[in-house]
Amino acid sequence: MLPDIKSLSREEIETQFKAWNEPAFRVAQLLDWLYARRATNWDAMSNLPKALREKLRVNFTLQILKLASKQGASDTTQKFLWQLADGAFIESVLIPANPALYGEASDRHTLCISTQVGCAYGCKFCASGLDGWKRNLGVHEIVEQIFAVERWHAARPKEESQEPAADRVVNNIVVMGMGEPLANYDNLIKALKILNAPWGGGIGARRITISTSGLAPQIRKLAVEPLQFRLAISLHGATDEARNRIMPVNKKYPLSELTAACDDYQKLKGRMITLEYILIAGVNDSLEQARPLAALAKKLYAKVNLIPYNKVEDLPWVRPAEEVCERFLAALEKNDVTATLRREKGGDIDAACGQLRLKTERALAST
Ligand code: SAH
Ligand code: SF4
Numbered sequence: 332m333l334p335d336i337k338s339l340s341r342e343e344i345e346t347q348f349k350a351w352n353e354p355a356f357r358v359a360q361l362l363d364w365l366y367a368r369r370a371t372n373w374d375a376m377s378n379l380p381k382a383l384r385e386k387l388r389v390n391f392t393l394q395i396l397k398l399a400s401k402q403g404a405s406d407t408t409q410k411f412l413w414q415l416a417d418g419a420f421i422e423s424v425l426i427p428a429n430p431a432l433y434g435e436a437s438d439r440h441t442l443c444i445s446t447q448v449g450c451a452y453g454c455k456f457c458a459s460g461l462d463g464w465k466r467n468l469g470v471h472e473i474v475e476q477i478f479a480v481e482r483w484h485a486a487r488p489k490e491e492s493q494e495p496a497a498d499r500v501v502n503n504i505v506v507m508g509m510g511e512p513l514a515n516y517d518n519l520i521k522a523l524k525i526l527n528a529p530w531g532g533g534i535g536a537r538r539i540t541i542s543t544s545g546l547a548p549q550i551r552k553l554a555v556e557p558l559q560f561r562l563a564i565s566l567h568g569a570t571d572e573a574r575n576r577i578m579p580v581n582k583k584y585p586l587s588e589l590t591a592a593c594d595d596y597q598k599l600k601g602r603m604i605t606l607e608y609i610l611i612a613g614v615n616d617s618l619e620q621a622r623p624l625a626a627l628a629k630k631l632y633a634k635v636n637l638i639p640y641n642k643v644e645d646l647p648w649v650r651p652a653e654e655v656c657e658r659f660l661a662a663l664e665k666n667d668v669t670a671t672l673r674r675e676k677g678g679d680i681d682a683a684c685g686q687l688r689l690k691t692e693r694a695l696a697s698t
Pocket of ligand 1: 638
């Protein structure tokens with residue numbers, strides 16, 4: 332299979348063009364077509380000589396994500412289901428910024444992207460892992476999620492939105508879609524570098540958050556990457572007992588190991604980590620759980636995002652009552668922990684990642 336052009340760094344394209352005896356300015360022209368103009372085929376690149384376009388065509392693919400379906404009204408959370416070249420489905424979710432959550436202005440949008448088809452980690456509450464792991468996404472498939480959404484945004488019918496059409500729609504990226512990003516480490520980092528580069532996505536590293544279920548060795552690796560990405564840990568339990576019950580990964584990297592890796596990360600980067608904590612009724616929402624969570628957050632100099640559980644079809648877990656969530660938040664705050672409680676956006680459209688894909692794949696399998 333040919334490599335895809337959007338999986339190459341600028342240096343790699345430069346090397347290729349040198350080998351073809353192409354002048355250096357052609358590289359900038361190609362990057363402009365790929366990332367500024369978001370071209371969908373080689374023939375659109377009208378200022379590249381035909382012979383060069385032909386060389387590109389026989390040596391690289393230019394894969395475009397195919398929109399299989401979209402849920403959600405404009406100006407609210409919108410979920411995109413993409414079909415990849417091999418027929419597999421992945422999701423991206425476009426979320427209008429919640430200023431309280433990541434500290435952005437409210438006209439901003441965050442895109443939640445996927446890194447794998449399925450997930451091998453099998454957290455008991457999550458739809459992404461229900462049918463297991465299929466494959467890692469390639470660099471270009473991670474990168475394309477942003478550009479496919481930008482293309483959709485540029486082309487959407489006027490009546491779909493009250494907003495004036497801004498040039499760009501994605502200001503922030505959270506790697507919290509389907510899959511465990513740190514289990515696809517090399518492709519993830521290469522894709523994020525392309526999304527961060529001024530010639531690529533132009534999105535600041537501080538506007539990119541990587542979420543992990545707790546792969547301690549890769550957290551250490553991430554700590555020594557030069558780019559300042561933000562890190563979020565899917566904690567969901569503040570004791571080994573609570574975490575073991577819902578996250579099998581905790582058997583491999585128990586809390587002692589995970590917190591040591593986070594500690595090192597925090598010290599090396601000097602940046603605040605976020606602890607994600609889904610509240611699941613009767614599992615991790617009691618006030619006894621708030622105490623060890625507060626202690627951990629303080630030890631790690633981390634803030635806590637509380638997320639009321641989104642119901643997943645076929646799974647027994649349910650979201651606690653609103654008062655329970657508010658009480659849990661208050662208990663953390665009383666212990667001087669910076670915490671936020673997500674007051675739902677997108678819960679009604681299967682916004683918990685992995686659910687739209689699961690439904691679609693199961694529906695296709697039954698036809
Ligand atoms: N694998 C990575 C990133 C993808 S999951 C990780 O686990 O961090 C992104 C976030 O969505 C995680 O915090 C995950 O625990 C959460 N999540 C999964 N299913 C959910 C659900 N049904 N309701 C709310 N959050 C959910
Ligand atoms: Fe995988 Fe994250 Fe879902 Fe766990 S929560 S199954 S690691 S996607």
